[in-house]
Amino acid sequence: MTMNRRALLKGLGAVGVATATGGRAAVARSRRPVAEDAVGMLYDATRCIGCKTCMVACRRANHLPYEKPGHPWDDPVDLSGRTKTVIQRYRGREGQSYMKRQCLHCLDPACVSVCMIGAMHKSEGGIVAYDPDRCIGCRYCQVACPFNVPRFQWDSPTPKIVKCEMCRHLLARGRLPACCEVCPTGAVQFGKRKALLAEAKRRIARHPDRYVHKIYGESDAGGTQVLYLSSVPFEKLGLPHLGTESVPRLSETVQHGIYKGFIVPAALYVLIGAAVRRHHRQRSVDERKEET
Amino acid sequence: MSQARRRGAFDGSESGRLDRREFVKLCLMAAAAVGLPASAARKMVEAVDHGLKPSVIWLSFQECTGCTESLLRTSHPGLADLILDVISLDYHEALCAAAGEQAEAARRRAMEEHAGKYVCVIEGAIPTKDGGIYCQIGGRTALEIVEETARRAGAIIAIGSCASFGGVPSADPNPTEAKGAPQVLQDRRVVTIPGCPANPYTFLGVVLQFVTFGTLPALDERGRPLFAYRRTIHEDCPRRPHFDAGQFAETFGDEGHRKGYCLYKLGCKGPQTHAPCALKRFGEVGAWPIGVGHPCAGCTESHLAFRVPIHTMVKIEHPTPPSTFPPTTPEHGKVSPVATGIAGLVGGALLGAGFRWARKLDEEESSTEEVPS
Ligand code: SF4
Ligand code: SF4
Ligand code: SF4
Numbered sequence: 001m002t003m004n005r006r007a008l009l010k011g012l013g014a015v016g017v018a019t020a021t022g023g024r025a026a027v028a029r030s031r032r033p034v035a036e037d038a039v040g041m042l043y044d045a046t047r048c049i050g051c052k053t054c055m056v057a058c059r060r061a062n063h064l065p066y067e068k069p070g071h072p073w074d075d076p077v078d079l080s081g082r083t084k085t086v087i088q089r090y091r092g093r094e095g096q097s098y099m100k101r102q103c104l105h106c107l108d109p110a111c112v113s114v115c116m117i118g119a120m121h122k123s124e125g126g127i128v129a130y131d132p133d134r135c136i137g138c139r140y141c142q143v144a145c146p147f148n149v150p151r152f153q154w155d156s157p158t159p160k161i162v163k164c165e166m167c168r169h170l171l172a173r174g175r176l177p178a179c180c181e182v183c184p185t186g187a188v189q190f191g192k193r194k195a196l197l198a199e200a201k202r203r204i205a206r207h208p209d210r211y212v213h214k215i216y217g218e219s220d221a222g223g224t225q226v227l228y229l230s231s232v233p234f235e236k237l238g239l240p241h242l243g244t245e246s247v248p249r250l251s252e253t254v255q256h257g258i259y260k261g262f263i264v265p266a267a268l269y270v271l272i273g274a275a276v277r278r279h280h281r282q283r284s285v286d287e288r289k290e291e292t
Numbered sequence: 293m294s295q296a297r298r299r300g301a302f303d304g305s306e307s308g309r310l311d312r313r314e315f316v317k318l319c320l321m322a323a324a325a326v327g328l329p330a331s332a333a334r335k336m337v338e339a340v341d342h343g344l345k346p347s348v349i350w351l352s353f354q355e356c357t358g359c360t361e362s363l364l365r366t367s368h369p370g371l372a373d374l375i376l377d378v379i380s381l382d383y384h385e386a387l388c389a390a391a392g393e394q395a396e397a398a399r400r401r402a403m404e405e406h407a408g409k410y411v412c413v414i415e416g417a418i419p420t421k422d423g424g425i426y427c428q429i430g431g432r433t434a435l436e437i438v439e440e441t442a443r444r445a446g447a448i449i450a451i452g453s454c455a456s457f458g459g460v461p462s463a464d465p466n467p468t469e470a471k472g473a474p475q476v477l478q479d480r481r482v483v484t485i486p487g488c489p490a491n492p493y494t495f496l497g498v499v500l501q502f503v504t505f506g507t508l509p510a511l512d513e514r515g516r517p518l519f520a521y522r523r524t525i526h527e528d529c530p531r532r533p534h535f536d537a538g539q540f541a542e543t544f545g546d547e548g549h550r551k552g553y554c555l556y557k558l559g560c561k562g563p564q565t566h567a568p569c570a571l572k573r574f575g576e577v578g579a580w581p582i583g584v585g586h587p588c589a590g591c592t593e594s595h596l597a598f599r600v601p602i603h604t605m606v607k608i609e610h611p612t613p614p615s616t617f618p619p620t621t622p623e624h625g626k627v628s629p630v631a632t633g634i635a636g637l638v639g640g641a642l643l644g645a646g647f648r649w650a651r652k653l654d655e656e657e658s659s660t661e662e663v664p665s
């Protein structure tokens with residue numbers, strides 16, 4: 001899907017109008033409801049054996065190049081412009097746990113909120129999708145994501161943002177996300193978010209001694225569609241305390257409020273501009289008169 | 293199976309025939325060994341009942357008979373059973389009782405009688421220099437014989453690396469300009485079963501499929517049956533966990549070597565070699581090079597075997613993650629929405645300042661331009 005110039009200008013125009021009017025944003029932006037058809041994934045770290053089959057399958061399914069071509073191993077240590085998922089390990093006082101790093105597909109994603117051109121967008125089933133044909137390469141999404149997920153292809157002449165899109169190209173063909181398809185232990189599973197949430201609760205209820213009594217993503221950062229279960233505190237896995245409000249709900253409220261405050265100076269600016277322009281015109285008319 | 297029957301196997305006598313029950317068992321075993329369904333065994337029995345034993349003509353050229361030797365060591369089914377009961381081996385220089393003119397006559401007779409239906413197996417490379425005079429049988433060059441025999445064959449199978457792509461005889465400086473069967477028979481489909489020696493069960497699988505269904509298996513772009521050559525040695529190697537853990541034998545006989553570590557640094561070609569050896573080994577005792585501590589030589593790959601020195605390391609074709617783990621990233625600070633708002637403000641101010649500065653530059657430029665005029 002390419003965006004033509006017209007649509008782009010229209011979009012920018014809308015941004016301008018919204019900015020100028022300040023919208024109704026002075027009131028905190030309302031919470032996004034969870035769509036009925038929201039899909040998701042459940043990663044149960046206690047079931048993960050660290051086999052990394054998911055990493056191999058992800059690379060293959062998404063036609064991603066190897067992390068270090070020519071190297072004997074394919075060993076990304078973190079997400080990157082070549083890697084959409086990586087298995088990490090925590091070992092410490094709290095025990096040991098694997099961690100599958102990938103996009104969490106936030107219900108109300110910061111990456112989508114900051115994307116001025118709609119390249120990062122919520123698509124079918126609430127999947128946070130990326131459209132490289134719209135992307136202008138500003139990398140705001142990278143900065144905005146509270147989980148540091150989107151990555152930029154710094155080494156490409158035609159760089160794109162790289163992040164998990166829940167294998168929507170496979171879902172469209174009636175298949176499962178590659179990582180969920182290959183996982184030998186069912187540590188990462190695909191399904192409707194609602195069902196996965198119920199399943200996660202059931203697991204905690206059945207094995208209260210195995211799990212931290214929390215489902216990360218149920219409401220963290222406004223809720224995510226990829227949910228996590230773990231036996232060690234989630235901060236140890238690199239999933240920070242973010243509160244239950246989504247980042248954009250707060251930042252948009254603040255920013256739109258500020259923009260609304262801009263109306264007075266903006267109007268003043270327009271007035272001054274008009275005066276200067278008039279004066280300037282008058283002067284050139286006078287000059288021309290002098291010349292003749 | 294008695295030695296007597298084995299000996300009787302090649303003269304075509306009926307003395308060593310199995311009874312029907314044993315024969316059905318043999319067919320079942322053969323089908324199972326090469327991964328054909330049980331129904332294939334029934335079809336085999338039916339085919340033989342109808343007297344439809346396919347005729348096989350086995351040509352030997354620049355070779356060491358290693359492929360024949362490896363085939364002779366199969367026991368599920370044994371070659372003797374195979375030749376006697378399932379196929380009719382009408383010509384094989386190393387195995388046939390006849391010799392000289394008699395043998396050549398047998399070949400020609402089989403070609404006449406089974407024209408368009410017999411299986412032509414080629415073992416060994418074919419020299420092409422000086423009209424192919426460097427390998428002759430009965431005064432005729434290998435080139436002539438292979439062209440004549442392959443022309444009327446129902447299926448052509450090149451067994452071993454020599455027949456598949458030239459193998460040892462074609463190694464530098466290749467004094468006889470030896471070539472593989474696919475290079476000589478360019479207009480024909482040749483099933484290649486490279487390997488030094490070829491895995492006998494791959495060969496049996498192809499022959500039995502042809503016998504039973506009259507079809508050939510799916511092949512890769514070099515004519516190798518995918519059922520056996522789809523994966524690399526490295527993918528199924530029992531030493532693979534050592535590779536993933538970075539545990540290597542550095543020299544022959546060092547501690548790592550004695551502990552059975554990965555042989556990659558000793559030049560193992562497993563990562564680029566497509567072959568089933570790791571799963572289906574040799575000599576009915578599970579022997580294979582990596583098993584006895586020698587790196588894979590890449591014998592099924594025309595770009596490796598007899599071209600890249602045995603102890604030279606190769607690139608990994610499909611790298612996968614090692615068995616080590618990066619740590620979970622440390623917590624990173626919260627992004628406060630106020631900070632985002634302030635950042636937006638600062639960014640806006642900077643943008644505005646930049647714009648004005650650019651305007652100023654423009655003005656300066658135009659004023660300097662005015663000076664000379
Ligand atoms: S985790 Fe980051 S990239 Fe993924 S949806 Fe949320 S904000 Fe966007
Ligand atoms: S859903 Fe697809 S893109 Fe996302 S981590 Fe799994 S395999 Fe990779
Ligand atoms: S495939 Fe499953 S078990 Fe293996 S590392 Fe990935 S999530 Fe864990």
Ligand code: SF4
Nearest residue numbers: 526529554555560562
């Ligand atoms: S490099 Fe060779 S020995 Fe090592 S795991 Fe691969 S195939 Fe096996």
